[in-house]
Amino acid sequence: MLHPPVTRRAWRTALVLVSSLAIACGDDPPPPTPDPPQVALTVPQGNVAGTSLKLIATIAGCEKVNTLNIYDRTTFLKAFPSGGGTTNFELLASDIPYSNPLVGLAASLSLTAEVVCDDGRKNTSLPQPATFFPVSRANDDPQGLQVYAMPLAIDGSGSTATFLSCAKTTTGGIETMYRHNASGGAAGTLQAPTLCNASTVITPRNAQSGKRWVYTPGYGAFAIDRDFKMTARTPVDLEVNDLVVFPNGDALIRSVQGLIYRITHDTQDGLKIGVTRWEYQREISVGTPVGQLLIRGDGRVLFASHIEYSENRADIIVEELDGGTDSAGGTLQNTHIIRQLFTSNTATPRPVGQFSSDGSILYLGFALPEDKSQVLACVANLEGCEGNASKWATGVLTGKVQQIATYANGSRVAAATTQRVWLLDSTSGTIRNRELRSVDANGALHVKYLLPANPTSDLFFLNAPAAQGSTATLPVELVGVDQTLGSSAEGRELFRYQVSVSMGAAFDDSGRLWMRTNQKLLELQTTSQYRSARP
Known part of the structure; x- marks a missing residue:
C-alpha cells in the first residue's frame, strides 16, 4: 500500500527518534587512542x-617500557631493558655487523x-650517525694534551706497556721527551x-745494548737506555x-752533507758526545x-745515491x-753503477729506493709523465x-x-705514491692488490708512513693532509691491509679509521699495533679478529 508524502515523513522522523534512543541507552563510545610514546637517541x-659505543635513550609516554630495541638502519642490533626516562647503555664491539657492506x-x-x-604502543627515534672502530684495550692518555701523536714508541706490551713520546716546544726552546705507562701516574x-x-x-730498542736512538732529520741524534737516560749524542x-x-x-x-759516520751509543765525554x-x-x-x-748481515754497510754529473746525466x-x-x-770496498740516467733537455729523475733486508736487491721507484711511476x-x-742484473720491472703504476x-x-x-x-x-713484480x-x-689525504708488520703479511699505513711548505703534518687516518693465503695471495683493505684530530701508531714488543689519538691509547685487535669480523 502506498503512503502519501506526509505519512512517509512521519515514518522517517519516528525511525530517527528510535535510533537516538537506542544510542542513548547503549554502551559508551570507545576512548580515544593514546598518543604513541616518544623516544630520542x-x-x-x-x-x-674503543671496546664499546655508549648511547643514551630518553623515553616518555609509556607507563611501563616493555623493551628498547636498537637498529642500524633496518638491521636489529640488540634489545635493552629500560625503566623509562633516561637510559644509559652501550653497544659492545661484538654487537655490530661489520660484514654489512x-x-x-x-x-x-x-x-x-x-x-x-x-600496552603494545611503540615509536622510533630519529636516526643518529656514529663511527665505531673496535680495539682490544682503550686507556686514557696521561699526556694526551702535551705531546705529538707522532713520534710514538712502545716498550713491553698489553697492560705493562710504556710509551715514549715527544713534547711540543716549550717557551725558551727546550724540547722534552716523555715516558709513561697506560695507567697514568707521573x-x-x-x-x-x-x-x-x-x-x-x-728507532726500535736494540736487543744487545737495550737502547734506542732518537733523531730529527736535519738536526741531531741521541741514544737513550732502558732507564730513560741519554747515553750519547751526535x-x-x-x-x-x-x-x-x-x-x-x-x-x-x-749526514745531510752526504758523509757516513759510525758513532758509539755510549761515551765518557762530559757532554755525552759519542765517539766517532x-x-x-x-x-x-x-x-x-x-x-x-x-747494515748487511756480514757487517758491511750499503747505501745508494743519485750522483748528478751534469744537468742531463746522472x-x-x-x-x-x-x-x-x-x-x-x-x-x-765496492762501488756499483746500478743505473745510468740520460735525458735530452730536462733534469735526470731522482728515484726513491729501498734495499731488500739482505741487501741483495735495490728497489727503485721512478716517476713517469702524467702522474705515473715504475x-x-x-x-x-x-x-x-x-739482463741478469735486473730481477724485474713493473708495468706503469x-x-x-x-x-x-x-x-x-x-x-x-709496498710502493706508495702520493695517495695510493x-x-x-718481490719475486716477479706482479701487482698483488685485489x-x-x-x-x-681517503679524499685529499697523502700517504705519510708505511708500517710493515714484519715478519707477518700485514701492512698498515698512516695518511695525513698535504704538507704546508716545510711544516710537517700529522696523520689523521690509519689503514690496515691483509692478504689471502698462498703464493699468489692478494692484498685487500681490511679496515680504515679516520679522526678529526691527529693520530700516531707503533708496534709493541709483541708485534701488536697501538694507536694514539683523541687523548686515548688504544691497543688494536689482532688482524685475525678483524678478519673474522669482515671475512
Missing part, C-alpha cells in the same frame, strides 16, 4: 675507537632506538739535546739525514740519498763500506740493472712513487 661521542670497518652506523610500551721526562717534533724518529754540527743501528747499538748515520768510530766521505761529487742505509750507485770498528772500518728490482752488486718498503718477510714490496699503495710480489686496485688514502 643521543650518541655522546660520534666517533669512537653499508657498515664496514670502521663501522659507519645510522642508529635508531625503538621503544615498545607494555711521567718520566728527558730534556732532549736537539729538536724533537712531529718529524722525529725513534756532535753538535752533525745534521742527520737518516740513521740505522748496528747490532751492538752504535748508530750508522748519513769512523767517517766516510766520497771522493767524487756529493750525491742525493736514495733510500735508507743498510748515475744511481751503490757503495759498500766495511762497517767494523778496526782500522778497516769505514773504508770503501718500480725496478735491481741486483745491488751488478752493473746496469739490465698510477701515481708518483714517494716511498718503498718490504714486508711479509721480504716476499712483498701498490702491493707487489682486483689490481690500489689501496688509497
Whole structure:
C-alpha cells in the first residue's frame, strides 16, 4: 500500500527518534587512542675507537617500557631493558655487523632506538650517525694534551706497556721527551739535546745494548737506555739525514752533507758526545740519498745515491763500506753503477729506493709523465740493472712513487705514491692488490708512513693532509691491509679509521699495533679478529 508524502515523513522522523534512543541507552563510545610514546637517541661521542659505543635513550609516554630495541638502519642490533626516562647503555664491539657492506670497518652506523610500551604502543627515534672502530684495550692518555701523536714508541706490551713520546716546544726552546705507562701516574721526562717534533724518529730498542736512538732529520741524534737516560749524542754540527743501528747499538748515520759516520751509543765525554768510530766521505761529487742505509748481515754497510754529473746525466750507485770498528772500518770496498740516467733537455729523475733486508736487491721507484711511476728490482752488486742484473720491472703504476718498503718477510714490496699503495710480489713484480686496485688514502689525504708488520703479511699505513711548505703534518687516518693465503695471495683493505684530530701508531714488543689519538691509547685487535669480523 502506498503512503502519501506526509505519512512517509512521519515514518522517517519516528525511525530517527528510535535510533537516538537506542544510542542513548547503549554502551559508551570507545576512548580515544593514546598518543604513541616518544623516544630520542643521543650518541655522546660520534666517533669512537674503543671496546664499546655508549648511547643514551630518553623515553616518555609509556607507563611501563616493555623493551628498547636498537637498529642500524633496518638491521636489529640488540634489545635493552629500560625503566623509562633516561637510559644509559652501550653497544659492545661484538654487537655490530661489520660484514654489512653499508657498515664496514670502521663501522659507519645510522642508529635508531625503538621503544615498545607494555600496552603494545611503540615509536622510533630519529636516526643518529656514529663511527665505531673496535680495539682490544682503550686507556686514557696521561699526556694526551702535551705531546705529538707522532713520534710514538712502545716498550713491553698489553697492560705493562710504556710509551715514549715527544713534547711540543716549550717557551725558551727546550724540547722534552716523555715516558709513561697506560695507567697514568707521573711521567718520566728527558730534556732532549736537539729538536724533537712531529718529524722525529725513534728507532726500535736494540736487543744487545737495550737502547734506542732518537733523531730529527736535519738536526741531531741521541741514544737513550732502558732507564730513560741519554747515553750519547751526535756532535753538535752533525745534521742527520737518516740513521740505522748496528747490532751492538752504535748508530750508522748519513749526514745531510752526504758523509757516513759510525758513532758509539755510549761515551765518557762530559757532554755525552759519542765517539766517532769512523767517517766516510766520497771522493767524487756529493750525491742525493736514495733510500735508507743498510747494515748487511756480514757487517758491511750499503747505501745508494743519485750522483748528478751534469744537468742531463746522472748515475744511481751503490757503495759498500766495511762497517767494523778496526782500522778497516769505514773504508770503501765496492762501488756499483746500478743505473745510468740520460735525458735530452730536462733534469735526470731522482728515484726513491729501498734495499731488500739482505741487501741483495735495490728497489727503485721512478716517476713517469702524467702522474705515473715504475718500480725496478735491481741486483745491488751488478752493473746496469739490465739482463741478469735486473730481477724485474713493473708495468706503469698510477701515481708518483714517494716511498718503498718490504714486508711479509721480504716476499712483498709496498710502493706508495702520493695517495695510493701498490702491493707487489718481490719475486716477479706482479701487482698483488685485489682486483689490481690500489689501496688509497681517503679524499685529499697523502700517504705519510708505511708500517710493515714484519715478519707477518700485514701492512698498515698512516695518511695525513698535504704538507704546508716545510711544516710537517700529522696523520689523521690509519689503514690496515691483509692478504689471502698462498703464493699468489692478494692484498685487500681490511679496515680504515679516520679522526678529526691527529693520530700516531707503533708496534709493541709483541708485534701488536697501538694507536694514539683523541687523548686515548688504544691497543688494536689482532688482524685475525678483524678478519673474522669482515671475512
